[in-house]
Amino acid sequence: MLQASRGARLVTTHPHLMANYGRLEINIVRGNGCWLYDESGNSYLDLVAGIAVCALGHAHPRIARAVAEQAATLVHVSNLVHHEPAGTLADRLAELSGFDAVFFCNSGSEANEAAIKLARKHAWRGGERDRNVILAAKGSFHGRTMGALAATDNPAYHEGFEPLPRGFAHVAFNDVAALDAAIGPTTACFLVEPVQGESGVVPATREYLEAARRLCDERGALLIFDEVQCGMGRLGPLFAFEHFGVKPDAFTLAKSLANGLPIGALVVRGDAASSLKPGDHGTTFGGSPVPAAAALEHLKIRDVLDLEEHVRVAGALLRAELAAIATELDTVFEQPRGIGLMLGLPVREPHVAKDFVAHGLDHGVFLNAAGRNTLRFVPPLIISADEIRDAAQRLRATIAATLRG
């Protein structure tokens, strides 16, 4: 059993859990709204939301009820038959996005695997057998399964896992000229995060995504957005593409779609939506009734809460608090970047973002480090103004303690 205490540090071992994570040494037993509680009853204001997952916070009573009711009705039946929760969720996502068809799976990586397969099959069905290159951006993160990993531009994640699948290429992010040179007759798709999350919260520019749309149209490649982290309202509008005003041919979702239950989705429009035929792709659990019911309830609750406007206001407040900290401590931090409630506070060397995370636990705030050296803020989207001000106080105390060493 872990000893719960303020002052937890990173640990990599636990008797029978594989040591593939550097976990924080706290044992979280309960969550409520934007708060987490450890086994000693210590509370933590959660600015991570399970890595941009629990958009409506923890233990939302309506999600809990939807899950319980669905679990008592039908947990699993496989994709051999139709079931209402997945069908209704697909209808709702199509209606909200204006797209045509949805494939459900269980995670962000799997959603991107499906996107990669769809892009290749789409070209293949169109008679373009050589159009098979998946072009992705430098600094990208698309997941840890082999295809998604090959699309991910992070040598540390590749090391020791080669050979990776062939037919992947990377082009500089936010560089229109480089993209112009890279998209060609063998490009099946350009797969891009509208806001790169894991590399430290780096938004694409609108001009870049507009150019991507134009170039893909001109040269017959699909434009696919990975909205696994930045979608589902994190930037304000439900879908990230709406924020940028650029419509991809397909986009992927996962993380917060079901507010914490495992689900992923590939949402496609136009000709590409019919590229996959029976038997082409599949998964046992994808879109199973309980996560689908949770996702449907999530979408209903969003409407009631007017989350789009709330994220705009709360995001501006959090950004202002972070900007004030960065201004006061400009030898430690750069100015924040990001959109809505997906914000990054870059840490200047020799300071180390992970050190602030560990100290944050002493001050009752749950933080996260991403990329080379950035504090990433992806709190529940329901976070209140008072909680944001409270978070800023806790962050200031955390920073002071970290800098004292």
Ligand SMILES: Cc1ncc(COP(=O)(O)O)c(C=O)c1O
């Ligand atoms: C943009 C993006 N794509 C894909 C993934 C992979 O999702 P999962 O961890 O659910 O496989 C992540 C996870 O962080 C992500 O941020």
